[in-house]
Amino acid sequence: MEDRLIVRKIRNGTVIDHIPAGRSLDVLKILGISGREGATVALVMNVESKKLGRKDIVKIEDRFLKPEEVDKIALIAPTATINIVRDYQVVEKRRVSVPEEIVGILRCVNPLCVSNSPREPITPRIIVVSRQPLKLRCAYCDEEFGEEALSQLVSQ
Amino acid sequence: MLRGRDVLSILDFSREELEELFAETDRVRSNPAAYAGALSGFIMSTAFFEPSTRTRLSFQSAMLRLGGSYIDLGELERSSVAKGENFADTIRMLDSYADVIVVRHRLEGAARYAAEIAEAPVINAGDGRKHHPTQAMLDLYTVRSAKGRVDGLTYGVLGDLRFGRAAASFILALSKYRPRKVYLVSPPLLRARPEVLEVLEKAGVSYEEVSDLDSVLPELDVLYVTRVQKERFPDPAEYEKVKGSYAVTSKSLARAKEDLVVMHPLPRVDEIAFDVDRTRHAYYFEQAKLGVWVRMALLKLILKG
Numbered sequence A: 001m002e003d004r005l006i007v008r009k010i011r012n013g014t015v016i017d018h019i020p021a022g023r024s025l026d027v028l029k030i031l032g033i034s035g036r037e038g039a040t041v042a043l044v045m046n047v048e049s050k051k052l053g054r055k056d057i058v059k060i061e062d063r064f065l066k067p068e069e070v071d072k073i074a075l076i077a078p079t080a081t082i083n084i085v086r087d088y089q090v091v092e093k094r095r096v097s098v099p100e101e102i103v104g105i106l107r108c109v110n111p112l113c114v115s116n117s118p119r120e121p122i123t124p125r126i127i128v129v130s131r132q133p134l135k136l137r138c139a140y141c142d143e144e145f146g147e148e149a150l151s152q153l154v155s156q
Numbered sequence B: 001m002l003r004g005r006d007v008l009s010i011l012d013f014s015r016e017e018l019e020e021l022f023a024e025t026d027r028v029r030s031n032p033a034a035y036a037g038a039l040s041g042f043i044m045s046t047a048f049f050e051p052s053t054r055t056r057l058s059f060q061s062a063m064l065r066l067g068g069s070y071i072d073l074g075e076l077e078r079s080s081v082a083k084g085e086n087f088a089d090t091i092r093m094l095d096s097y098a099d100v101i102v103v104r105h106r107l108e109g110a111a112r113y114a115a116e117i118a119e120a121p122v123i124n125a126g127d128g129r130k131h132h133p134t135q136a137m138l139d140l141y142t143v144r145s146a147k148g149r150v151d152g153l154t155y156g157v158l159g160d161l162r163f164g165r166a167a168a169s170f171i172l173a174l175s176k177y178r179p180r181k182v183y184l185v186s187p188p189l190l191r192a193r194p195e196v197l198e199v200l201e202k203a204g205v206s207y208e209e210v211s212d213l214d215s216v217l218p219e220l221d222v223l224y225v226t227r228v229q230k231e232r233f234p235d236p237a238e239y240e241k242v243k244g245s246y247a248v249t250s251k252s253l254a255r256a257k258e259d260l261v262v263m264h265p266l267p268r269v270d271e272i273a274f275d276v277d278r279t280r281h282a283y284y285f286e287q288a289k290l291g292v293w294v295r296m297a298l299l300k301l302i303l304k305g
Helices: A024-030 A067-076 A147-155 B015-030 B054-065 B087-097 B110-117 B133-147 B165-174 B194-203 B236-242 B274-278 B284-304
Strands: A013-020 A041-049 A053-061 A081-086 A089-095 A101-103 A125-130 A135-138 B043-048 B069-072 B100-105 B122-127 B154-158 B181-185 B207-210 B222-225 B261-263
Touching: A013 A024, A024 A041, A024 A053, A024 A067, A024 A147, A067 A147, B015 B133, B015 B284, B043 B054, B043 B087, B054 B069, B054 B100, B054 B122, B054 B284, B087 B100, B087 B110, B100 B110, B100 B284, B110 B122, B122 B133, B133 B165, B133 B222, B133 B261, B133 B284, B154 B165, B165 B181, B165 B194, B261 B284
Parallel strands: B043 B069, B043 B100, B100 B122, B154 B181, B154 B222, B181 B207, B222 B261
Antiparallel strands: A013 A053, A013 A081, A041 A053, A081 A089, A101 A125, A125 A135
């Protein structure tokens, strides 16, 4: 509980806990949070964790996550838990999970894949072949790739 | 089993389905007259977004021999593609004109995308470096025809295993059978892609990657030779490094088994010398001929069962 004392509780919003140590900045990027939005954001990095050894925590006031944001976080921080806070109380606690198929979130890394063709009305579909280690396969061109594709999520 | 099916990757077909296709091919081949009107009234569309002679003509010949007809998208410069129409719209249009669509495209996954759009079955006639399933089907049939079986033989697949879709599809096709051993013979730069090797591993096929044909040649029952795919090299300098790095000649085949079968998806450039044509090993022209029978059987099974 000691880590909770580093920053104060939030009244309403989302606490993303159990982020692998060092990944919290990537989580903020995925959520499009630069700090200039005016919302109160607290970031705790490299605190002790029984489960993970070290972990990061992100607290965001007055912000609730969309399903596609949760899916993105699942890819970059598969151990994360998402706590919804209302009036200082955690009203919902969810674990993120890497879906079996990732639709419209990640692009295939193969530049010759039809799903990267800018003139086609096509939604990228990526099949999760294995979660640990992360192994992905494009549903269109069958190209297989791993975590290197995730850099797209934080560069968008 | 095959009626209404898309043909996108050889991996989508079970061994039983392939055997069904080959049995139908045997029937077509032994009595073509009985099949002369089998697809009367059916229209096939050929949409080749990449140059092709053999595959396109072989599909067209197959359809005509079955009494069906075909429409061809024609040269891209003279089609709606030149006016800026995208692939999805072109496929949508062909879907309303034809009962089956045969697609070749430079982009990988194009046939799978076409199959999502079209109601008619889509046959992948080659997409980028990845798949050429009907080539793999006719290659298996050729081995079966020449050797009486596919199982238990020792194969050498020589050439551009990295960019060549015919080679990759043939290797994937062998995973459906029980080869004694598969030697993947290529310069290090042209080694097979990891996902292809993984399929062999999962299927329990014994394989070995080697750089030199001579050391394994005496063991081979089938030697499958492919061209270096100049058009798929992202870097022309890399192509220069490997072009002409292997060539099969009648002299180099001196140490081969008497009944070694040499195959090639064609066209060849300089990887099989012309003097091999006159040896008992040359099977590549027969292979191209068998392609028409296999495609006849496939079209018939897809459109009529």
